[in-house]
Amino acid sequence: MEPDRTYLSGKRIGARKLAGPWGIVRWGLALAVVAGLGTAGWMYFSPKSKTTLPTTAAVTRTTIEETVLASGMIEASQLVSVGAEVSGSIKTLNVALGDNVKSGGVIGEIDSLNQENAVRSANAALSNVEAQKRMQAATLAQAKVKLARAEKLNPEKLISDADYQSAQLAVETAQGQLEALEAQMTQAEISVDTAKLNLSRTQIVAPMDGTVVSLEVEVGQAVNAVNSSPTIVKLANLDDMVVKAEISEADVPRVEAGQRVYFTILGEPDTRIDATLRAIEPAPESISGDTSSGSSTSSAIYYNGLFDVPNPDHKLRISMTAQVTIVLASAENVLAVPSSALKSGPGGKTVDVWNKASNTTESRQVGVGLTNNVLTEITSGLSDGELVVVSGTSGSTAAATTRTPGLLSGGGPAGGGAPPQ
Numbered sequence: 001m002e003p004d005r006t007y008l009s010g011k012r013i014g015a016r017k018l019a020g021p022w023g024i025v026r027w028g029l030a031l032a033v034v035a036g037l038g039t040a041g042w043m044y045f046s047p048k049s050k051t052t053l054p055t056t057a058a059v060t061r062t063t064i065e066e067t068v069l070a071s072g073m074i075e076a077s078q079l080v081s082v083g084a085e086v087s088g089s090i091k092t093l094n095v096a097l098g099d100n101v102k103s104g105g106v107i108g109e110i111d112s113l114n115q116e117n118a119v120r121s122a123n124a125a126l127s128n129v130e131a132q133k134r135m136q137a138a139t140l141a142q143a144k145v146k147l148a149r150a151e152k153l154n155p156e157k158l159i160s161d162a163d164y165q166s167a168q169l170a171v172e173t174a175q176g177q178l179e180a181l182e183a184q185m186t187q188a189e190i191s192v193d194t195a196k197l198n199l200s201r202t203q204i205v206a207p208m209d210g211t212v213v214s215l216e217v218e219v220g221q222a223v224n225a226v227n228s229s230p231t232i233v234k235l236a237n238l239d240d241m242v243v244k245a246e247i248s249e250a251d252v253p254r255v256e257a258g259q260r261v262y263f264t265i266l267g268e269p270d271t272r273i274d275a276t277l278r279a280i281e282p283a284p285e286s287i288s289g290d291t292s293s294g295s296s297t298s299s300a301i302y303y304n305g306l307f308d309v310p311n312p313d314h315k316l317r318i319s320m321t322a323q324v325t326i327v328l329a330s331a332e333n334v335l336a337v338p339s340s341a342l343k344s345g346p347g348g349k350t351v352d353v354w355n356k357a358s359n360t361t362e363s364r365q366v367g368v369g370l371t372n373n374v375l376t377e378i379t380s381g382l383s384d385g386e387l388v389v390v391s392g393t394s395g396s397t398a399a400a401t402t403r404t405p406g407l408l409s410g411g412g413p414a415g416g417g418a419p420p421q
Contacts, residue, residue, distance in 0.1 A: 054361070056354045056387040062336050064370050064377050066329045068255055070305065072245035072263065072322035076236035077308065079318075080208060083229030084110060085201045089222045095233065097215055101206040107233055110223070112202040119195040126188035133181040140174035147171045210235035213318065236318065241311045245324040246302035247280065254328055255280060261307055263322040275307045277326060331370045335378040339371055341388040351382070352389040361389055 088110040095107050150167040153159045214234035217223065223230040243263060247255055255277070262274045281304040305326065309316065343350045349368050352361040366381030382388070 054352075054354060054389045057338050057341060057390050059335055059337055059378065059382045059384055059386045059388060061333050061384060062375065063330060063332045064334060064336055064372055064375050065325075065327050066370060066372050068247065068251040068326040068328060070245040070247050070251075070324040070326065072243045072305075072324045074265075074309075074316050074318065074320040074322055075242045075244060076213070076238055076318055077240040077242050078208065078210065078235075078237035079213075080210070080235045081231045082107060082204060082207065082233050082235055083231050084204060084223045084225050085229055086110060086115060086198050087223060087225045088112070088114060088202065090217050090219050090232075091202075093215070093217070093219055095212050095215075097212055099212045101210060101212065101235065103206055103208050105206045107204045107206055109204065110202040112199055115195065115199040115202055119192070119199050122188065122192040122195040126185065126192050129181060129185040129188045133178065133185055136174065136178045136181050140171065140178050143167070143170040143174045204232050206235060208235060208237070211238050211314075213238075238311055238314045238317075241309045241316045243275070243307055243309060243322050243324065245305040245307070245322070245326070247305045247326070249284075249301040249303065251326075252280065252303050255305060255326055260327040260330075261305075261324060262327075263324040265316070265320050265322060267320075269323075273309060275309050277305055277307050279306045280304070281306065329370055331377050334369065335382060335384060336375045337378055337382070337388050338390050339373055339376045341390045342366075342368065342376060353382070354387040354389055356387065 091109045091111045093108040094105075095101060101107065147167040147170070150159055150164045154161070154164040212233050213236045214231075216231045216233060223232075245261070245263075257277055257279050259277045260274070261277050262272045264270070264272055284301050284303050286299070286301065305324075337351065341351050343352075345365075347365055350363050350365050353364050354361050364381055367379035369377030369379045371377065
């Protein structure tokens with residue numbers, strides 16, 4: 001059977017219509033719509049670029065201090081080395097480390113046998129001189145009797161002139177010997193007093209009220225006081241302490257007695273102890289070495305600043321380290337901004353003030369007062385609560401980040417200097 005050519009011809013005609021100009025247009029429109037939707041989706045979901053925000057700080061009221069920092073050492077207000085003034089062996093010790101003693105209290109005793117014998121010997125020597133003095137006094141009296149008899153007989157020429165002169169000489173000799181014995185007796189009395197004093201010194205007594213901070217000997221130990229006084233114990237007055245703060249030679253010209261100071265100890269860094277600077281030593285400790293003028297001067301020079309601290313609970317101990325702050329000047333309850341916010345110009349100091357509502361900055365001239373290089377006092381031009389730019393750029397389209405003056409975004413201190421009170 002012969003195929004239907006009309007049907008086949010219709011199929012070919014439909015295919016040619018789809019491949020015509022209008023089909024191409026429809027396909028192009030479809031592709032454009034898909035591309036537009038893809039571009040819009042990418043623009044919508046892609047991350048937006050972040051704008052740079054200025055770092056700001058609020059103008060607040062605080063206390064600003066100009067200070068000098070120093071490292072110090074805590075010492076006892078009184079520290080006495082109690083020594084043995086006589087030689088012998090330690091017989092008893094009546095104290096232990098940390099004991100409190102009163103002035104005149106017996107700390108210990110040295111074996112006193114040698115001193116007791118010395119007292120007996122000195123007394124015997126004194127008795128001997130006293131006996132010689134009595135004998136010599138009798139001799140003098142006898143010589144005076146002979147001289148009186150010679151004075152009666154000589155005018156009548158009943159004795160020779162030689163006998164008369166001999167009687168006179170005997171009186172003078174006896175008188176001189178008696179005076180010599182009197183001097184010897186004085187020396188013997190001094191010897192007795194010295195022996196008794198040495199005997200009393202076998203008892204070691206406290207020269208002041210204090211705490212035993214060091215025991216240098218033990219019972220039975222022999223001490224020799226011939227050349228120097230050996231230390232038995234060390235007593236300290238711990239009710240009041242003295243802090244020696246090492247002040248750099250660069251800071252000494254600005255420091256003077258009467259300035260307020262405060263310090264902390266390593267064990268309690270958050271507890272501040274207030275005091276007043278009493279004095280500054282006139283020479284550095286290095287002078288105690290008696291170095292020659294040609295010695296090296298490369299090492300740093302420090303002068304000791306001294307101040308007293310009550311210590312009723314004995315919390316402060318000898319040789320503790322003190323972190324000392326000397327206050328040169330202070331301004332309380334004043335407006336302040338970080339020093340980094342200030343700019344210098346022909347008319348003085350200016351700051352950039354951030355307007356949070358309009359997201360803009362304004363350059364404003366301000367008056368400044370005390371500064372410690374971290375915070376600066378503002379005397380005019382700013383109000384409490386305003387924001388000043390301390391870093392970054394202005395003109396952001398977003399709100400600025402605010403900070404408390406002197407604090408970084410992480411919450412740590414912005415720099416050195418004294419903390420606000």
